[in-house]
Amino acid sequence: MVAVVARRSRLLLIRRSDQVSAPGKFCFPGGAIEEGETEEEAVVRELREELGVRVQPVRRVWESCTEWGVHLSWWQSRLADDAPIVPNAAEVSHIGWYTIPEILGLSDLLSSNRQFLQKVLAGDIQLDLEP
Numbered sequence: 001m002v003a004v005v006a007r008r009s010r011l012l013l014i015r016r017s018d019q020v021s022a023p024g025k026f027c028f029p030g031g032a033i034e035e036g037e038t039e040e041e042a043v044v045r046e047l048r049e050e051l052g053v054r055v056q057p058v059r060r061v062w063e064s065c066t067e068w069g070v071h072l073s074w075w076q077s078r079l080a081d082d083a084p085i086v087p088n089a090a091e092v093s094h095i096g097w098y099t100i101p102e103i104l105g106l107s108d109l110l111s112s113n114r115q116f117l118q119k120v121l122a123g124d125i126q127l128d129l130e131p
């Protein structure tokens, strides 16, 4: 599950910690679905574990498969404006709000995220950037 959280034309991006797979890479918050969970429940749980925030999944905007065979569901999700973000250091080394061109300029971006953003720019994926 991948949570795409937008605010004033910026997207919430994390940098993966040194202790998880793909260490140091930039991507969106999220993680694997657990047995018995709906996709929405997994998004809510992952964001609580990773960033200490409660999000509301709004709409699945895309599905894909990574080059390494992981199925991904991309959920536009809403975060309360005043919600403080407290990254779980075991999983996340950094968080920030970036514009799409800024994200595409990062060399350490996961390839699936680059593909996602290129599709957003091309108009193939509808994302509300000012929710």
Ligand SMILES: Nc1nc2c([nH]c(=O)n2[C@@H]2O[C@H](COP(=O)(O)OP(=O)(O)OP(=O)(O)O)[C@@H](O)[C@H]2O)c(=O)[nH]1
Residues within 6 Å of the ligand: 001, 002, 003, 020, 021, 022, 027, 028, 029, 030, 031, 032, 033, 066, 070, 072, 110, 112, 113
């Ligand atoms: N969280 C997250 N994962 C992503 C994104 N894009 C992407 O390809 N992935 C891939 O999705 C898979 C699961 O992500 P994760 O690493 O956060 O989840 P996890 O801790 O539950 O599982 P793990 O044991 O594979 O690390 C990884 O293979 C990761 O590389 C993204 O934007 N956010």
